[in-house]
Amino acid sequence: MKNPLASSHLLVGRVENHNAMMTSTFTTPNTSKACNPSEEVDDKMLQTPLAVLYSIIFILGLTGNLVALWVFFFVHAKKNSLRIFLMNLAFADLLLVICLPFRIQYHLQQNEWELGHTMCKLVGYLFYMNMYVSITLLGLISIDRYLKIYGSERTRHxxxxxxxxxxxxxxxxxVALVFMIPFILESNDKCVNAKRCFHYKTIPQEDMLKVHINIFVLVVFWLVFISLVLSYGKIALKLLRRSQQRPVLPTAPHYSRVARKSFFVLFLFVVCFVPYHVFRVFYIKTQITKETLEMRNLADKFNEISLVFSALNSCLDPVMFFLLSASVRKEVRRFMSSVFCTRDISGTSGANSSTELDNRSDKRQSNALDNMNEKKDVL
Structure with a gap:
């Protein structure tokens, strides 16, 4: 005869096992979905295009910025504020370019990350850090140029x-490095998927600090952009006005060239950074509000494409170095003449100057013919 107590215990055990099985079956997927709701976003479409575009940017950016840094460090030339800013800009671009092979590998491996979550955070932070360092330096260059045109004699000195x-x-x-330390040392979330990196993520309500930081960065960017537009706009208009008022002077073409260079810097900034920060508002909104899957997919695509334009800045900055720095122009021309076995037509013009601003012959010509103080220290 069976023991009724033992049968009761057996029945209770079977019920508990059944309940545990049901909990495991239905609760775990919901938990996973809550932890990784962004995995529904389709990020496979742009894998190959992103890998190809980042590869091109990596090759061009690495070559251009290494050449620029070699000139800035090893070619003797007078140091001024513009040269220091350009040197730091080339270094920031080089660090950003070094991050690109990790993104290329990630996209080539079907968007699977094999280097761990800490490395993912490090590469991601370095990419964005150097992007915003470049933005800040471009803004400072515009302020430097403006003060050297409109500032007092003491300021210019x-x-x-x-x-x-x-x-x-x-x-x-x-400041950039100090902000990096807590970001890298942040404890890993138990919900983080170690196989994912550089992907769309929603932001929970308890983590709104990230949203506030993103909004602050956006505000800073648009302030830099406005200052850059105003300063370069006033510089270019003044130089064009001078060239039109005195077209017979030998320095008139110089003013026109400098004005065009000012607009090139503004063009570079608009093409590379404005698209990303325009779409960023929409992207953040989809991260913090309940949006449809189609809207989140759209935000992800816009973000990835505009980010490519931001990385493109590392390729276009060396063109700016060539335009603004006489020493870079001279070394590039010398290299091209050695490759194609042609005569170096640049001669020694600008050899003792890091930029067109410091070209002494231009200054003497300007003082003798035009007596224009704003000719000094123009881009």
């Missing part, structure tokens, strides 16, 4: 020394 630009660049890099 103080800015001719590289000391202040060295201090400012040191502060920028120090």
């Amino acid at each position: 103080n800015l001719s020394s590289p000391r202040w630009s060295i201090v400012v660049c040191t502060i920028i890099w120090a």
Whole structure:
């Protein structure tokens, strides 16, 4: 005869096992979905295009910025504030370019990350850090140019020394590195998928600090953009006006060239950085609000494409170095002449200057013919 107590225990055990099985079957997927709701976003469509575009940017950006840094460090030339800013800009672009092979590998491996979550955070932070360091430096270059045109004689004299630009660049890099430390040391979330990186993520309500940081960065960007537009616009208009008022002077074509260069810097900034920050508002909105899958897919695609334009800045900055720096122009022309076995037509013009601003012959010509103080230290 069976023991009724033992049968009761057996029945209770079977019920508990059944309940545990049901909990495991239905609760686990919901938990996973809550932890990784962004995995529904289709990020496979752009895998190959992103890998190809980032590969091209990597090759061109690495070559251009290495050449620029070699010229800035090893070619003797007078140091001024512009040269210091350009040197730091080339270094920031080089660091950003070094992050691209990780993105290329990720996309080539069907968007699967094999290097761990900490490495993912490090590469991601370095990419964005150097992008915003570049934006800040371009803004500082515009301010430097503006003050050297519209500032007082004392201001122009103080800015001719590289000391202040060295201090400012040191502060920028120090702040960027300080912000990196807590980001890298942040404890890993138990819901993080170690196989994912550089992907669309929703932001929970308890983590709104990230949203506030993103909004703050957006505000800073648009302030830099407005200052850049105003400063370069006024510089270019003034130089064009001078060239039109005195077209017979030998320096008139110089003013027109400098004005065009000012607009090139503004064009570079608009093409590379404005699309990303325009779409960023829409992207953040989809992260913090309940949106349809189609809207989140659209936000993800816009974000990835505009991010390619931001990375493109590392290729276009060397073109700016060529336009603004006489020493870079001279070394590139010398290299091209050695490759194609042609005569170096650049001669020694601009050899003792890092930029067109410091070309002494132009200054003497300007003082003799035009007596224009704003000719000094123009881009």
